[in-house]
Amino acid sequence: MIEWDQIVHSIRKPIQEVTVSIVGKYTEFPDAYKSLVEALNHGAISNKVKVKINWVNSREKEEKPINEKLIGEKLQNSHAILVPGGFGDDGVEGKILAINYARKNNIPFFGICLGMELAIIEFARNIVKLEDAHSEEFHNCKHPIVKLAGDQDDDLGGTMRLGAYKCNTNASSKMMDAYSNTTISERHRHRYIINSDYKDDLEKNGLLCSGISEDGTCIEAVELESHPWFIGVQFHPEFQSKLFSPHPLFVSFIKAAVNKI
Numbered sequence: 069m070i071e072w073d074q075i076v077h078s079i080r081k082p083i084q085e086v087t088v089s090i091v092g093k094y095t096e097f098p099d100a101y102k103s104l105v106e107a108l109n110h111g112a113i114s115n116k117v118k119v120k121i122n123w124v125n126s127r128e129k130e131e132k133p134i135n136e137k138l139i140g141e142k143l144q145n146s147h148a149i150l151v152p153g154g155f156g157d158d159g160v161e162g163k164i165l166a167i168n169y170a171r172k173n174n175i176p177f178f179g180i181c182l183g184m185e186l187a188i189i190e191f192a193r194n195i196v197k198l199e200d201a202h203s204e205e206f207h208n209c210k211h212p213i214v215k216l217a218g219d220q221d222d223d224l225g226g227t228m229r230l231g232a233y234k235c236n237t238n239a240s241s242k243m244m245d246a247y248s249n250t251t252i253s254e255r256h257r258h259r260y261i262i263n264s265d266y267k268d269d270l271e272k273n274g275l276l277c278s279g280i281s282e283d284g285t286c287i288e289a290v291e292l293e294s295h296p297w298f299i300g301v302q303f304h305p306e307f308q309s310k311l312f313s314p315h316p317l318f319v320s321f322i323k324a325a326v327n328k329i
């Protein structure tokens with residue numbers, strides 16, 4: 069009962085409000101991101117704040133092509149920016165511009181699945197200077213930073229890397245700070261993975277690979293060492309968040325957003 073009272077109090081009388089921008093292509097159908105919004109709410113309640121979502125459509129519109137200036141205007145009031153999972157190349161360059169904005173302006177950034185893949189592509193293009201870096205999901209390129217997982221073919225359907233996998237977190241990382249655990253288990257839903265051939269290049273330039281699958285084959289999480297909160301995860305933490313057990317990454321993300329007020 070005491071726990072319920074605290075939650076109800078947090079919802080009714082939040083101390084502050086944070087604005088989190090969600091940059092996706094289905095923003096006119098917020099139910100597409102239902103579990104994500106609930107997980108953000110759980111993180112907010114646990115920080116005793118309220119979260120306001122700023123929906124940002126990353127799709128190009130013929131009459132108003134997405135560019136750096138337009139994305140900057142749409143994101144300017146954000147305390148944090150989240151790029152969720154997704155499939156297909158529609159809206160991808162807009163999401164990459166949003167990630168670039170978060171990285172350069174030190175705004176807390178959370179990339180989930182496709183959001184993580186695009187964060188690494190942004191970093192590879194602009195910091196590692198691999199200008200042609202991209203994902204094999206979208207087209208063939210000189211630097212396939214994101215590649216088809218070894219056991220996958222590019223057919224669509226229920227053959228993805230699905231379900232729970234264990235992951236080891238780096239002992240001195242923000243991931244570890246959030247989870248307080250060096251072994252975690254998270255749920256997956258993807259076909260492409262980060263190309264480990266580029267791990268050294270990424271790490272040398274400041275993008276730490278902070279989570280590696282138990283079998284050592286997949287980079288499951290990355291984070292920018294020189295940024296207040298910039299984390300990308302290959303899995304879907306939103307699937308495991310609950311009101312009474314908010315997911316630690318969402319708690320930590322919202323805390324970082326509060327620090328931007």
Ligand SMILES: NC(=O)CC[C@H](N)C(=O)O
Pocket residue numbers: 152153154155156180181182183205257258259260261
């Ligand atoms: N769930 C997702 O975001 C999937 C990301 C990407 N389309 C992949 O298959 O790897």
